[in-house]
Amino acid sequence: MEIASSATLQVSDATDHAWRNEAACLEEDPELFFPEGESERYQRQIDAALEVCATCPVIDECLSYALEADQRTGIWGGTTAEQRSRIRLGASRASSTQRRRAAVAGASGAAVGPDRSHEATADLERAVG
Ligand code: SF4
Structure with missing residues (x-):
């Protein structure tokens, strides 16, 4: 191989x-x-x-x-492969959370809240451990 x-x-x-x-x-x-x-x-x-x-x-x-x-x-x-898997999972969760927030804000006509990118970064840092 x-x-x-x-x-x-x-x-x-x-x-x-x-x-x-x-x-x-x-x-x-x-x-x-x-x-x-x-x-x-x-x-x-x-x-x-x-x-x-x-x-x-x-x-x-x-x-x-x-x-x-x-x-x-x-x-x-x-x-490691396991750590990257957790990073991908954390990124996926952060991304779907952001999509849900945008959808809720769009449906209600409200402005999207403050920048939450720091939360996604924190999610990634927790995923890596
Ligand atoms: S970070 Fe990537 S390029 Fe650098 S030593 Fe490790 S495997 Fe090699």
Whole structure:
């Protein structure tokens, strides 16, 4: 099985993914970012990958890419697959809450309330834990 990490990922539009050239994992074994095995080894591998991510200057770009590309396996942007799943769930809930508020405001003719974007951000931060 071929493993694609952020450093080895093949993409058609390199200019959109130029951030990969700055990746802290460029010289790392891509398998480090796709932990497998029994639980203790698995956790050590996750910890080691997250340590690399913690030093990465493009961690935000990497996480954005992983969320947009719906990467469901591996370590990307300093997150595990489970953490990204929680981020997606939190974003989905925040988005549906905003849609409900807009629909209620539209139905009642009232102006939409104050900017609640900070609530969505807080939802995402809680999701990551
Ligand atoms: S955040 Fe982690 S996985 Fe993403 S490019 Fe940086 S080191 Fe690689």
